[in-house]
Amino acid sequence: MSLESLPVILVATPGITFLALSVVWLLGGHLPERVVSRLTKGVYAFLTLVAAVIFWRMWQEDLHAVRVSLGAHWFKVSHYEFPLTILLDRLSLPIVTVTVILAGIVGSFSVSYLHRDPGFYRFFLLLHLFTFGALLVFMADSLDVLIAGWEIVGITSVLLISFFQYRPDPVRNALRVFATYRVADLFMLVAVFLAHHWFNTTSWNGMFTGEWPGHVNNLVGSEAAIVAVLLVFAASGKSAQGPFCGWLVRAMEGPTPSSAVFYGAISVHAGAYLLLRVEPLIHYSAVATGLVIFIGLTTAFLGTLVHRTCADAKTSLAYASQTQLGLIFAEIGFGWTTFAIIHLISHAVLRTLQFLRSPSMLRDYNRVHAAAGGRIDPTGEHYESLLPKKIQLWLYRIALGRGFYDAIVDRFIVVPAVAFARFLGVFDLRMAVKSAPLPPAGETARSSVS
Amino acid sequence: MQFLSFPYLTLGIGALLVGAAVSIRAKSPRVVAIVAGLAALACFLLSSREIGLAGHERLFDPWLPWFDADALDGVPMAFFAALTLLVIVLAPKRDAGGLALSGILLLSAATQTAYSAANLAMLAAGWWLTSLPFVLRMFGGLSGQKISQGFLIASSISLTAAIAVLHHIEIEEISHASNLAFGLIILAVALRKGLFPLHGWMIRAFEHGPLLPLALLFNGHLGALLIARSETTALTLSEKHVLDFLSIVALATALITSTRAFAETKPRRMLGLLCLSQASFILAGIATASAEGIAGGLVHWLVVSAASTGLICIVRVLEVRVSGSADPSSHLGLATKAPRLATFFLVCGLALIGLPGTLGYCAEDLLFHGALGNHPWLGIALPVATAFNAINLLRIFSTLFLGVLPKHVIDIPDALPRERWPLAVIAVFLVVGGIFPSQVLHWREAAAHQIESALGIGH
Numbered sequence: 001m002s003l004e005s006l007p008v009i010l011v012a013t014p015g016i017t018f019l020a021l022s023v024v025w026l027l028g029g030h031l032p033e034r035v036v037s038r039l040t041k042g043v044y045a046f047l048t049l050v051a052a053v054i055f056w057r058m059w060q061e062d063l064h065a066v067r068v069s070l071g072a073h074w075f076k077v078s079h080y081e082f083p084l085t086i087l088l089d090r091l092s093l094p095i096v097t098v099t100v101i102l103a104g105i106v107g108s109f110s111v112s113y114l115h116r117d118p119g120f121y122r123f124f125l126l127l128h129l130f131t132f133g134a135l136l137v138f139m140a141d142s143l144d145v146l147i148a149g150w151e152i153v154g155i156t157s158v159l160l161i162s163f164f165q166y167r168p169d170p171v172r173n174a175l176r177v178f179a180t181y182r183v184a185d186l187f188m189l190v191a192v193f194l195a196h197h198w199f200n201t202t203s204w205n206g207m208f209t210g211e212w213p214g215h216v217n218n219l220v221g222s223e224a225a226i227v228a229v230l231l232v233f234a235a236s237g238k239s240a241q242g243p244f245c246g247w248l249v250r251a252m253e254g255p256t257p258s259s260a261v262f263y264g265a266i267s268v269h270a271g272a273y274l275l276l277r278v279e280p281l282i283h284y285s286a287v288a289t290g291l292v293i294f295i296g297l298t299t300a301f302l303g304t305l306v307h308r309t310c311a312d313a314k315t316s317l318a319y320a321s322q323t324q325l326g327l328i329f330a331e332i333g334f335g336w337t338t339f340a341i342i343h344l345i346s347h348a349v350l351r352t353l354q355f356l357r358s359p360s361m362l363r364d365y366n367r368v369h370a371a372a373g374g375r376i377d378p379t380g381e382h383y384e385s386l387l388p389k390k391i392q393l394w395l396y397r398i399a400l401g402r403g404f405y406d407a408i409v410d411r412f413i414v415v416p417a418v419a420f421a422r423f424l425g426v427f428d429l430r431m432a433v434k435s436a437p438l439p440p441a442g443e444t445a446r447s448s449v450s
Numbered sequence: 451m452q453f454l455s456f457p458y459l460t461l462g463i464g465a466l467l468v469g470a471a472v473s474i475r476a477k478s479p480r481v482v483a484i485v486a487g488l489a490a491l492a493c494f495l496l497s498s499r500e501i502g503l504a505g506h507e508r509l510f511d512p513w514l515p516w517f518d519a520d521a522l523d524g525v526p527m528a529f530f531a532a533l534t535l536l537v538i539v540l541a542p543k544r545d546a547g548g549l550a551l552s553g554i555l556l557l558s559a560a561t562q563t564a565y566s567a568a569n570l571a572m573l574a575a576g577w578w579l580t581s582l583p584f585v586l587r588m589f590g591g592l593s594g595q596k597i598s599q600g601f602l603i604a605s606s607i608s609l610t611a612a613i614a615v616l617h618h619i620e621i622e623e624i625s626h627a628s629n630l631a632f633g634l635i636i637l638a639v640a641l642r643k644g645l646f647p648l649h650g651w652m653i654r655a656f657e658h659g660p661l662l663p664l665a666l667l668f669n670g671h672l673g674a675l676l677i678a679r680s681e682t683t684a685l686t687l688s689e690k691h692v693l694d695f696l697s698i699v700a701l702a703t704a705l706i707t708s709t710r711a712f713a714e715t716k717p718r719r720m721l722g723l724l725c726l727s728q729a730s731f732i733l734a735g736i737a738t739a740s741a742e743g744i745a746g747g748l749v750h751w752l753v754v755s756a757a758s759t760g761l762i763c764i765v766r767v768l769e770v771r772v773s774g775s776a777d778p779s780s781h782l783g784l785a786t787k788a789p790r791l792a793t794f795f796l797v798c799g800l801a802l803i804g805l806p807g808t809l810g811y812c813a814e815d816l817l818f819h820g821a822l823g824n825h826p827w828l829g830i831a832l833p834v835a836t837a838f839n840a841i842n843l844l845r846i847f848s849t850l851f852l853g854v855l856p857k858h859v860i861d862i863p864d865a866l867p868r869e870r871w872p873l874a875v876i877a878v879f880l881v882v883g884g885i886f887p888s889q890v891l892h893w894r895e896a897a898a899h900q901i902e903s904a905l906g907i908g909h
Contacts, residue, residue, distance in 0.1 A: 026790060026874060075812055075887045077895060078741035080819055082812075122789075144815075148806030155805060158844070162852055165785055171852040178844050182837040189818075189833045197822040197829070421713035424706055428650045 003057050004068045007088050010050045010096070011139055015132040017043050021125050036124050037111040043128070044104025051097040054088060064211045065089035067141060087141035087204065091212045091276060091341070095138050095269075098345050102265040102352050103131045109356055110257040119163055123255065130156040134266050138273060143192045143202035146274070150188060150238070153267050154181045160258040161251050173250035180247040184237020191230035198223040208280055213337055217280035228281045228288035231274060232295070239271030239325045242295035245302065246405040248322055252314040256359055259314060263321060264351035269344050272325060275332045276340060282332070289333055296329025302403050308382070309399040313358040321351055454500055457513035459566045462493030462531065466559035470552045479548040480538065486555055487535035494531040494562070498524040502893075510568060518568040521896035522678055526671075527565045529752055533669060533759050534558040536872040537662050540763040542770040545589075545662055553588030554663055561670040570613045573679070577642075577672060578606045584667075589660035598659055601651040605641035608634050609676075632692070635676060643673035643733065644726055646703040653707075656722025661769075665762040668725060669755040674732045674747075678901050693737045693905070697821075697828050700734035703727065705831060708838035711845075716777050717765055720846045725758040727839050728802050734828060735817040739905045743820020745898035749890055750813035753801060753880065757810065760798035760876040764791055767869060768850060771862045781853020790865040792851040794873040799843040801880035803836055809883035809890060816891075 017039065024031060031039075058066065066088045073081040088096065107127055114120050133156060136149025158181065162174035195202045199219055208215040219227065235241075240248035240263075251263055262268065275282060275292060282288045300323045307319030324347045331340040357364060369375050384392050398404070469486020473479040501509055501524040511517040519527065538546070538554060557580055564576025581602040584595065612634035615627050639645065644652030655664055677696065704727045711723040732754065735747020768784060768791065769775050775782055785792040801808035804815075814836065822829030865873060883890045 026793065026870075026877070028870075075816075075891050077745045077816055077891060077898070080742045080816070082815065118786075148811070151806050155800065162848070165852040166783060166854055168781070168853055171781060171848050174852075175841075175844055175848055179841045182840050186833055186837045189836075190830055193818050193822050193829055193833070196819060197826065417709075418712055421709050421711070424710040425713065427647045427706070428653060428710075 003054070003061070003063075003066055006050055006054045006057075007066060007068050007086050007139060008070065010047060010054070010100075011086060011132070011135045013043060013047060013050075014128045014135065018125060018128040018132060021121075021128065025121065025125070031121070033111075033115065033120055036121060040107045040111070040124055040127070041104070044100060044107055047100040047131075048097075048104060051093075051100050055093060055097065058088070058093070067205075082144060083142065083203065084145065085141035085203065086136075086139040086145070088139060089212050091273075092138045094341065094345060095273060096135060098348055099131070099134050099138060099266050102348060103127065103134070103261055105352065106257045106261040106265070106356070109260075110255075113257055113359075114255065117255075123160070123163065123258070126156050126160055126258075127261070130160075130261065130267075134270070137270050141204055142206075143188075143195060147185075147188055147192055150270065151185060153270060154178075154185065154238075157181075157251065157258075157262050157267055160262065161254045163254050163258065167253075170253035173253045177247045177250050180244055181237065184234055184244050187230045187237065188234035191227050191234060194223070194230070195219075195227050198227075204277065207278070212277070215280060217284045219281055219284070224281060225285035225287060228278070228285040229291060231278055232282065232288050232291050235271035235274045236295055236329075237271070238274070239268050239329070240322050241271065241299045241326060241329055245299050245322060245403075246409060248318045249315050249402070252318050256314070256355060259317075260352045260355035263318060264355040265348045268321060268325060269328075269348055272328045272332065272340070272344055275329065276337060276344075279332060279335075279337060283335065293330050293333035296326040296331075296333060298326070299323070300326030300330065305384075305395060305399045306402050309396070313361045314355070317351065317354055317358060321347075324351075451515070452504070452507055452509050453512045453515075454497055454509045454519070455512075456496070457511050458493040458497035458500070459511040459517040459519060459527075459562075460513045462490045462497070462527075463517070463559050463562050463566070465489035465493065466534075466555045466562065470555035470559065473555065474548045474552045476548060479551045480541075480546050483538045483546075483551040483555055484535065487531065487538050487558075490558070490562070491528070491531040491535055494528040498528040511566070516568045516572050517563075517566040519566055521900055523565040523675070525893045525897070526675070526751065527562055529755060530558065530561055530565065530666075530670065533755055534666060536759060536875065537666060537763065539872045540767070540869055541662050542767055544770060545660070545766070549588050550590070550660075550663075553583035553586070554666065556583045556588070557663055557666050561666070561672070564670070564672050565675065570616070573676070574606070574609050574613055577609055577638075580667060580670065580672070581606060583663065584659075589663050595655070595659055598651050598655040601641050601648070605638045608638035608641060612638065636696075639673035639676055639733075640699065643671075643729070644703075645673075645699050645730065645733070646706050649703060649707060649726055652726055653719055653722045656725075657716065657718050661718070661762050661766040665759045668729070669759060671729070671732060671751055671755070674736060674751060677733060677736055678748075678897075678904075693739050694825070697734055697737040697825050700730045700737060701828055701831055701835075703730035704734065704835035705838075708835045708842065711838070711842040715849070717846050717849055718776060720842055720849075721761060721765055724802070724839050724842050724846070725754070725761070727835055728758070729754050731814070731817060731832060731835075734832060735820060736901060738817075738820040738824050738828070739902065740820040740823045741898050741902050742816045743823070744901050745891060745894055746813050746816030746818070746820055748894040748897055748901075749809065749887075750817055752883075752890065752894075753808075753810045753813050756876050756879055757798040757802035760794060760873060761802070763869075764795045764798070764873070765850070767791065772856075772859055774856075774858075775850065778849055780856075781848060782850050782859070783853040783855035784859070784862070785851035786855050787859065787862045788851075788864045790870065791873075792847070794865065794877055795851065796847060797877045797880060798873075799847060801884070803840040803843055807884050808880050809887060810880070811884060812887035812891070 068086050070084040074084040075082050110123060114123055130153060133149045133152030137146055140146035158174050158178040161177055162170045164170045192202055201207060207218055209218055210216055237244040248263055252259055282292060303319045303323035303326060307316050310316040310319060328340050328343050384395060465486050469483055473482040476482040497519050501519055508518050508520040560576050560579030564573050567573035567576055584599050612631045615631040640648050707723045707727040711720050714720045732747045732751045735743045735750060801810040804810040818829050818832055821832060
């Protein structure tokens with residue numbers, strides 16, 4: 001089998017699995033748990049094998065990148081065409097490999113974790129869709145393809161946050177997360193359109209010269225700086241950094257395996273991946289570089305502060321993730337690329353383990369202490385202890401209020417937006433209207449089958 | 451003058467009219483309506499195929515030559531016939547009485563007349579006829595419809611007046627008269643499409659009116675058709691300021707309706723605002739006057755038609771099943787009982803707002819790129835409206851399908867086979883069209899070039 005066909009198989013397999021499972025379900029079929037779990041394990045074992053074979057063949061043939069064009073173009077009108085090209089290089093291959101391995105581990109874990117859950121089938125459907133979206137993000141050879149995977153990952157994430165749909169909180173939080181995603185994705189969309197408009201390209205080949213790492217930026221001028229800043233905000237949205245730092249903790253409403261795969265392992269790192277991919281463009285603009293460092297460091301500071309005042313395991317892990325991602329952002333801003341990749345991958349692996357172990361945290365805690373021969377007292381040696389008492393209290397209050405992020409967003413964004421929406425009601429035709437006839441009384445359930 | 455090999459247009463419209471006449475008193479009106487709908491669909495599909503084979507030439511009907519079909523209206527005719535059939539099949543029993551189905555067929559016949567009109571007079575006749583089933587109250591005497599009827603009639607009067615002005619002008623007065631006629635046509639389009647600030651009646655119709663006929667009325671997109679047919683009106687639409695004006699109005703509609711929906715809680719009103727906002731992209735696409743933007747607008751026409759019909763039908767089906775769903779005080783949590791309806795709703799909704807992997811994504815991608823070329827602010831602002839619409843879509847979805855199931859909803863059926871297959875057809879079109887968009891674009895590419903050259907700003 002040619003090396004060029006392997007990346008296509010890698011990215012298409014989860015997509016085809018998702019489509020097949022969806023069609024079976026929509027047409028009234030139902031696969032038993034055992035079949036779904038075996039299929040999932042089989043698919044991820046196969047994906048891992050394919051990733052390993054690609055890795056081996058690239059190493060053997062001393063290839064730095066494999067670029068595969070899926071036909072001439074996806075669609076074309078007049079002079080505008082949408083090329084469909086995927087890329088595996090020294091940046092994407094390690095992340096793709098980690099993605100399929102971690103998604104496989106989470107899938108395997110979920111088989112017993114969600115055993116007999118009413119949403120079992122739905123979870124695995126969404127897991128396959130997510131894997132497809134994530135692979136599309138990491139293997140995209142252009143911003144156009146990347147954004148397709150980016151949005152698929154986003155919608156899958158939201159649907160898994162509202163997995164326990166019969167509880168009000170997950171529903172409310174899913175909506176809030178989705179709103180945040182959409183606002184952040186706007187920056188990405190506008191960046192893509194502007195890149196097309198100003199530079200007639202969004203492909204890595206057009207934007208940069210050479211292969212990663214060491215590729216050189218081709219985009220220049222203030223337009224390039226604007227695109228870079230927009231991409232920084234888009235990446236911040238996906239990685240819950242800076243102005244978008246509030247959604248990650250709300251996303252913890254989903255089942256633990258989805259928290260692991262999205263907010264520990266893969267999804268939150270997509271923002272950092274984007275920054276690594278467009279690193280020369282970021283460094284071309286001092287504003288974008290400064291913004292990455294500023295956003296990363298402030299989020300890391302807030303995250304580490306808040307994480308220690310959280311009462312539950314998953315929320316604490318969410319803030320811890322945010323902290324590490326902030327540091328990864330800062331590392332990218334400082335140009336420590338290799339270090340950032342090592343940090344990203346090791347963080348993904350460790351955080352997945354922590355998320356998956358979080359339901360057993362008390363047991364683990366007791367086991368560690370028992371193994372140490374008694375209770376280990378906390379040292380209490382945190383950086384806050386170096387600060388004056390008054391500032392410590394002030395910081396504690398901020399940490400308890402989680403940076404007052406939600407209050408600020410509600411007061412300065414949500415409330416004015418809804419007030420403005422209400423004001424727009426002046427254009428409505430509001431006249432006294434008798435209510436439209438309602439269905440006959442009691443026509444609610446069986447009797448009202450249409 | 452070239453003719454179709456068979457009088458497909460006359461027969462298609464005739465089948466709908468005969469179906470409308472027979473179904474009123476038929477014992478099984480749905481069966482009659484389905485047969486009429488199928489016959490019309492076959493006719494319009496065959497005419498569309500013939501246009502494609504003839505290289506998208508304008509082909510006249512051999513029996514009634516005031517009907518014709520070309521690249522612009524061939525596909526929408528077949529598509530609208532399919533939508534009519536889907537609505538007839540999906541209609542709940544209480545909406546599928548003889549008179550209501552007759553009204554739906556009449557509405558479809560009127561829209562097809564407007565599509566296939568070979569001149570402005572026929573287009574105006576179709577335009578007028580679309581108001582008829584509502585004025586005759588064929589869908590029941592629901593309160594609050596008078597305003598909607600008033601707006602429909604006003605738009606028809608405006609179009610008729612524009613045609614009268616165009617018909618009577620002398621050569622020396624052509625500039626003033628064409629300006630007046632242009633103003634009247636824009637007014638007719640704004641009234642019909644519910645463009646800002648005349649969008650209120652459409653939202654009101656969504657809230658109080660009969661939803662399924664409204665889906666067909668809304669998805670006729672006759673306003674967009676009229677603008678796209680600008681060359682037949684002999685107006686100065688190629689002037690840049692005219693296109694700028696249209697794009698501003700379309701953009702304002704998209705942004706204002708999408709923002710307004712944040713203050714709404716009723717699913718019908720939210721759905722109305724969502725559909726209206728997304729539908730205004732069609733006009734925005736045509737107003738870009740670039741091949742990409744126009745092609746995007748024309749593909750978006752199909753996406754909006756299919757997706758909004760799916761959404762509207764699902765909302766109506768749920769209203770019939772569950773009392774209080776028209777104005778729910780809290781989340782209804784219906785996904786537990788009706789997961790397939792929830793999935794179909796999500797697929798249609800996500801396609802409408804342009805999720806990658808659906809046809810909506812390709813349409814919006816082209817549309818935004820086209821807009822950036824000629825109107826950069828339009829290209830940047832439209833994604834904002836899309837983002838707002840996406841949030842509102844999820845709000846409707848969560849209101850209807852997520853949350854705690856109310857105690858009075860003991861057991862409701864999920865999608866019945868009669869509902870499942872039409873909804874599956876819509877979903878397959880939106881998803882398969884999204885994965886392989888070239889074929890759908892091929893259907894609309896010739897029309898896009900035709901409009902581009904008619905507007906006179908070709909590249």
